[in-house]
Amino acid sequence: MHVLAAMSGGVDSAVAAARIAEAGHEVTGVHLALSRNPQSYRSGARGCCTLEDSRDARRAADVIGIPFYVWDLAERFHADVVEDFVAEYAAGRTPNPCLRCNEKVKFSAVLDRALALGFDAVATGHYARIVETATGRELHRAVDHGKDQSYVLGVLTAAQLERALFPLGDTPKESVRAEAAERRLSVADKPDSHDICFVADGNTPGFLHDLLGDAPGDIVDTSGAKLGEHSGTYGFTVGQRKGLRIGTPAADGKPRFVLDISPVDRTVTVGPREALAVRGLTASSPRWCGTAPDGEIACGAQLRAHGDEVRATARLDDGVLRVSFPEPVGAVAPGQAVVLYDGTRVIGSATIDAVDRVVQPA
Amino acid sequence: MTTARRTVYLDHAATTPMLPQAIEAMTRHLGRTGNASSLHGSGRAARRTVEESRETIGAALNARPSEVVFTGGGTEADNLALKGLWWARLAEDPRRRRIVVARIEHHAVLDPVVWLLQHEGAQVDWLEVDELGRVRVESFREVIEREPESVSFVTLMLANNEVGTLQPVAEIAALAAEHGIPVHTDAVQAVGQTPVDFAALGVDAMTVSGHKLGGPYGIGALLVHRETKLVPILHGGGQERDIRSGTLDAPATAGLAVAIDHAVKDQPAEAVRLAGLRDALVSGVVGTVPGACLSGDPVRRLPGNAHVSFRGCEGDSLLLLLDARGIECSTGSACNAGVAEPSHVLLAMGYDDERARGSLRFTLGHTSTRADIDVVLENIGPVVERAMSAGLQNVGKAG
Numbered sequence: 001m002h003v004l005a006a007m008s009g010g011v012d013s014a015v016a017a018a019r020i021a022e023a024g025h026e027v028t029g030v031h032l033a034l035s036r037n038p039q040s041y042r043s044g045a046r047g048c049c050t051l052e053d054s055r056d057a058r059r060a061a062d063v064i065g066i067p068f069y070v071w072d073l074a075e076r077f078h079a080d081v082v083e084d085f086v087a088e089y090a091a092g093r094t095p096n097p098c099l100r101c102n103e104k105v106k107f108s109a110v111l112d113r114a115l116a117l118g119f120d121a122v123a124t125g126h127y128a129r130i131v132e133t134a135t136g137r138e139l140h141r142a143v144d145h146g147k148d149q150s151y152v153l154g155v156l157t158a159a160q161l162e163r164a165l166f167p168l169g170d171t172p173k174e175s176v177r178a179e180a181a182e183r184r185l186s187v188a189d190k191p192d193s194h195d196i197c198f199v200a201d202g203n204t205p206g207f208l209h210d211l212l213g214d215a216p217g218d219i220v221d222t223s224g225a226k227l228g229e230h231s232g233t234y235g236f237t238v239g240q241r242k243g244l245r246i247g248t249p250a251a252d253g254k255p256r257f258v259l260d261i262s263p264v265d266r267t268v269t270v271g272p273r274e275a276l277a278v279r280g281l282t283a284s285s286p287r288w289c290g291t292a293p294d295g296e297i298a299c300g301a302q303l304r305a306h307g308d309e310v311r312a313t314a315r316l317d318d319g320v321l322r323v324s325f326p327e328p329v330g331a332v333a334p335g336q337a338v339v340l341y342d343g344t345r346v347i348g349s350a351t352i353d354a355v356d357r358v359v360q361p362a
Numbered sequence: 363m364t365t366a367r368r369t370v371y372l373d374h375a376a377t378t379p380m381l382p383q384a385i386e387a388m389t390r391h392l393g394r395t396g397n398a399s400s401l402h403g404s405g406r407a408a409r410r411t412v413e414e415s416r417e418t419i420g421a422a423l424n425a426r427p428s429e430v431v432f433t434g435g436g437t438e439a440d441n442l443a444l445k446g447l448w449w450a451r452l453a454e455d456p457r458r459r460r461i462v463v464a465r466i467e468h469h470a471v472l473d474p475v476v477w478l479l480q481h482e483g484a485q486v487d488w489l490e491v492d493e494l495g496r497v498r499v500e501s502f503r504e505v506i507e508r509e510p511e512s513v514s515f516v517t518l519m520l521a522n523n524e525v526g527t528l529q530p531v532a533e534i535a536a537l538a539a540e541h542g543i544p545v546h547t548d549a550v551q552a553v554g555q556t557p558v559d560f561a562a563l564g565v566d567a568m569t570v571s572g573h574k575l576g577g578p579y580g581i582g583a584l585l586v587h588r589e590t591k592l593v594p595i596l597h598g599g600g601q602e603r604d605i606r607s608g609t610l611d612a613p614a615t616a617g618l619a620v621a622i623d624h625a626v627k628d629q630p631a632e633a634v635r636l637a638g639l640r641d642a643l644v645s646g647v648v649g650t651v652p653g654a655c656l657s658g659d660p661v662r663r664l665p666g667n668a669h670v671s672f673r674g675c676e677g678d679s680l681l682l683l684l685d686a687r688g689i690e691c692s693t694g695s696a697c698n699a700g701v702a703e704p705s706h707v708l709l710a711m712g713y714d715d716e717r718a719r720g721s722l723r724f725t726l727g728h729t730s731t732r733a734d735i736d737v738v739l740e741n742i743g744p745v746v747e748r749a750m751s752a753g754l755q756n757v758g759k760a761g
Contacts, residue, residue, distance in 0.1 A: 028682070069682055072703075116752035117679055 001025045003165060004114040005123045006032060006106060007060060007068070009053030011180045011187045012125030012168055014060035018183050019167040020123050021064050028119070029061035029068040032110065034077040034101075035198050060185050071113075073105055080104035082198055089208050089234040092261035093335025096152065096305060097196055099349075102126075103155040103287070111163055121163045128153050129169030130161060131345075137161045139289045139346040144172040151305050154339035154349035155287045205235040217266025219246060222259065222275065233263045239276055239331020246270070257331065277358040278332045280324035283350035292316055293340075293347065300341035301325070303332050303352070314340055314347075321350040328358045370689045370734045374574075374666055374727030375523055375551060381576035381621050381728065388578055388617030398610040399601060408612040415612075415619035419583060422626040423553070423570070425560040431584045431602045432615055436550045436571030437470040438596075439584035442606060443546040443567040444474040446592030447515040448482065451544070453593070455511070462505055462516040464489040464497045465710035468523050470569075471548055472706075475517070484514065494659040495527035495711050502534050510541035515566075518545070520552035524707040524723060525658030526667025528556065535564035544590060550574050550582075554625030554727075555633060555664045566590040570622070572614070576728060577621030581614040628728070636726045637665035639735055643724060644668050646739040651746045657708065657721065666726035671708075671717050675749035680722055683745045689738055692723045716754060 005017035007029045021027040031054045054070055061068035081100045088095035111122050127142035128150040139161055142148040156164065168176055180188035195202040212234050219228040228246040230236070235243075240258040250256055250272070257276055260269040286292070293316055301312035301323055314323045323338055332355045340347040371379070396408030413427070420427040433439040444461075451458045461484050463475050478484035487505045491497050497518065506513055516538050521528050535545045544566035552558050554575040560568055567590060571582040586592060586605065598607030648654050653673040672680065677693035684691060693705075704718035713721075724738065 028686075067682075067685060069678070071678065113679070113752045116748070117683060118748060 001120040002118060003027045003121050003123050004110070004119045005029050005066070006110065006125075007057035008032075008125070008193075009056035009060075009187065009190075010125065010193060011177060011185070011190055012127070012173075014057070014064070014125070014185045014187050015176050015180050015183070016123055016125040016165075016167040017060070017066065018064045018179075018185070020165060021066055027064070027066045027123075029057065029064070029066050030110070030114075031057040031068070031070045032073045032077075032105070033070050034073055034081075034105075056187050056190065060187055063183070063185055071110070073109060076109050077101065077105055077198075080109075085196075085198075086208065086211050088335045090212055090263060091335075092233055092263045094237045094333035095335045096337055097198070098152045098305070099155055099337055102152055107156055107160045107164060111160065115163065121165050123165035123167060125168055126153060126166050127168055127173070128166045129344075130164065130166055136290060140169070141341070141344040141346075142169045147173045150341075150346050151302050151307075151337070151339050154289070154337060154346050156289060157287055158290055161289060208232070208234045215263075215266055217268070219244060219268045219270060221256075222269060222271045227256075227270065230268055233261050233266055233268055236261050236268050238333040244270060273330075275357070275359050276331045277328040278325065278330075278355045279328050279358050280322065280356035281332055281338065281352050282354050282356075283321040283323065283338050283352045284319070286316060286319070286321045286348055286350040288348035289346050290348075297340075297342075297347075299347060300343075302339045302341065303329065304336050309341060312340070324356075368688055368737075370737045371729060372689065372691045372724040372726060372734060372738065374730070375723065375725035376692055377573045377579070378576050378727045379729050380573075380578065380617070381624055383624060384577050384617040384621040387620040388613045391613035391616045394612075396612065398612055399599060408610070411612045412610050412615050415615035418619040419570075419622050422622045423558055423560045423568075423585060424562065425568075425585045426588060428603070429560070429585050429588055431586050431605050432610060432618075433582045433584055433606055434608070435580055435582040436548070436569050436574070439569040439571070439582045440468070440470040440546075440548055441474050442584050442592065442595055443569060443586075444471065444515070444517060445478065445595050446605070447544055447546065447567065447590075448478055448484065449593035450591040451514045454591075457512050458514040459483060460485045460487055460509070460513045462487045462489065462502065462513060464491060464518055464529075466491050466495055466497075466522050466524075466527075466707045467517065467519055468548060468550070471517055471519070485512075491527075491710050493712050495522055495525045495657075495707065496659060496662070497529055497534075499530050499533045499537070503537055506538060506541060506543060510543060513538075513541070513543045516543055516545045517547070519548040519550075520558065520563075521549075521556065521664050521667075522658070522707060523551045524705055525669045525711070526551075526664035526725075527659040528552075528662045528664070531565065532563050539564060551664060553622065554629055555636070555666055557629065558626070560585050567592070572618045572621060575621055575625040578614045578617040581611060581618050583618070632728065633665040636730065639726055639730055639732060640665060640668050642732070643726075643735045643738060644670065646735065647742050650739065650743045654746070657711070657713075664725075666730070668724040668726070669721065670724070671713070671721040672746055672749075673717065673720060674754065675720050675746060675752065676754060677719055677721050679749035679752045680720075680745060683748055684722075684738075684741065687737075687741050687745070689741060692725070693721060719754070 003020050003025045005027050007013045058068050081097050085095050085097045126149045127147040129140040131138045131140050141150045199207045215232040218226045236258050256270040259271045296315040298313050300309040302309050310329050312323050312325050334352050336352050337349045339349040396404035398408040398412045416427045416430045419430050479486050489501050518534050520531050531547045538545045546567040547565045548569045550571040566587045568585040573579040592605050594605050596607050644656050657669040704715050708718035
């Protein structure tokens with residue numbers, strides 16, 4: 001096969017590319033340039049981090065012995081991921097940009113271009129497994145559950161999965177590092193990336209503030225009593241406890257959490273932990289890794305990246321996914337994805353729109 | 363895609379394979395000891411090598427030997443010329459703050475000019491080019507004669523590195539000379555491809571690079587007229603007329619001298635041979651691929667340059683597909699991060715983003731043969747077709 005290996009400059013994608021090449025496929029490494037720094041003099045020059053990642057990816061490709069190119073996906077990434085990210089926060093929701101990038105960039109724009117250029121598949125260093133079955137391909141959690149990234153791949157359709165390769169899904173992260181060292185890949189001890197790649201300093205509220213500006217409003221309790229002020233609802237996520245800067249403590253002395261974000265009247269509502277409990281949710285834009293569920297199914301559900309899987313039942317109603325939880329679950333933020341599992345298999349995903357709380361808001 | 367077979371190297375403007383004679387000369391000297399600044403026998407032997415190289419280069423380019431200043435390559439020579447002229451001219455007259463430069467220069471010229479603009483208070487008169495990449499002598503005249511006493515220097519490349527268009531450097535130098543304004547020219551792409559005569563051009567400084575003409579990497583020269591003053595940018599042992607310090611690389615000077623000597627002697631015949639191959643390549647590509655067209659001046663251009671734009675596809679895609687077939691060319695000038703930005707040269711020529719992105723530069727040189735051209739012509743049709751199906755990456759936002 002002719003395989004395009006997306007190489008971020010990190011250890012995972014380097015080992016993934018090396019494994020595919022060693023398996024006898026014709027591999028071409030491609031680094032996706034996703035951001036540009038408009039402040040710098042030469043228009044389109046990349047920020048230093050991206051440049052360094054690009055060089056690391058190039059070095060890894062040299063060591064593996066495969067051709068290497070950089071593809072400029074900056075405009076596409078900005079339109080599909082960054083703008084969506086900002087718009088979602090502005091609407092009081094909490095987006096997952098990695099998931100959006102997989103859906104719209106890596107396994108859409110990049111995959112489409114790769115297929116058109118004659119490649120058969122796109123490989124990445126994601127920790128997830130593809131299992132071949134008689135009825136088609138299935139997406140499963142990685143064997144290393146601590147590193148599992150099937151959540152951010154839950155948006156892939158069956159057609160996209162047909163062209164995806166995840167060579168690391170059966171390997172623990174530490175083994176991947178050891179293998180990178182054995183293969184003399186200099187990225188073997190490069191730290192994992194955790195932050196959102198386009199928020200250079202990791203300060204998401206600051207990044208959003210620069211783009212969305214001041215939009216001050218009140219922080220209130222569930223009765224509507226004002227407890228404090230904020231400079232923009234986009235700085236909050238449902239379930240957030242830290243950084244609320246409320247002067248007066250709660251009557252019972254217990255911590256308060258963000259329950260609701262309303263950009264229209266610029267109000268952030270807070271309350272006790274119990275008020276966060278959710279017994280169900282509705283979600284839109286469902287994407288199925290295989291066939292869509294027929295009727296109500298019992299399944300597992302994951303509600304955020306690295307979140308625990310909870311028991312659920314799910315039903316597709318006219319394009320709206322309705323999920324309910326036999327045991328109430330904690331903070332659920334609209335904008336995040338709900339990914340449904342059958343054992344380790346990903347059934348599909350949808351974007352959370354609304355939650356059904358155990359304690360109904362006053 | 364097809365697995366790479368024989369490599370067809372058509373990227374001589376990026377770097378040209380070293381001539382065997384230059385390799386021989388350089389390696390012969392690599393085994394010898396001697397700092398050209400030392401006074402003993404070994405030092406004198408190295409000095410002799412350097413001075414003989416200087417004389418050879420001077421003779422080949424019609425400059426006095428003392429006008430040849432060795433540098434660590436073309437970029438250094440451009441920086442030395444521009445910053446050196448800037449500070450020297452300003453020291454003589456504080457009014458001299460205008461730099462006259464065309465938008466199609468190489469980054470080794472553009473970036474020092476912008477640096478002077480941002481850090482030293484320079485004012486820049488940017489000169490436009492026409493759709494063939496030509497500057498107009500009249501526009502230089504207008505800009506210079508507006509206020510000649512405030513002009514620091516003029517710089518204009520002999521031949522453009524991307525589209526190969528030749529520029530009227532001698533005419534510009536003549537009109538600048540009327541006002542005593544110094545002129546620098548970047549001749550990196552020109553030597554070996556067109557006749558280059560330093561004295562006849564009438565410029566004050568001229569940049570030459572070793573690896574673009576069959577010589578070694580990491581060495582170049584700035585030819586500096588003996589009456590032209592330059593403030594040095596590298597300070598140290600005072601080598602090279604105190605203009606450029608640093609221990610001289612005697613083996614590299616020997617390799618450079620042999621390469622320049624051959625390039626200049628072979629130039630008349632090579633120009634005819636390469637133009638023939640180039641024309642076959644261009645007419646073949648244009649005849650095969652609908653919508654393909656030659657960029658730059660069709661007549662006054664480097665004989666080895668074939669710059670072609672294609673509609674509806676990315677140069678990036680074309681390059682990848684050709685590379686997989688063993689055909690090596692360029693989408694423009696190579697960029698550090700490896701990201702293909704629309705070329706500033708093509709944008710200056712009025713190309714839209716799409717056409718600028720869908721361009722390929724094939725550059726021929728001493729190793730190029732008819733067989734190379736045939737391989738390109740066999741492959742270009744299917745490659746463009748495939749690249750067109752991959753479309754334009756950044757045209758039209760995604761839904």
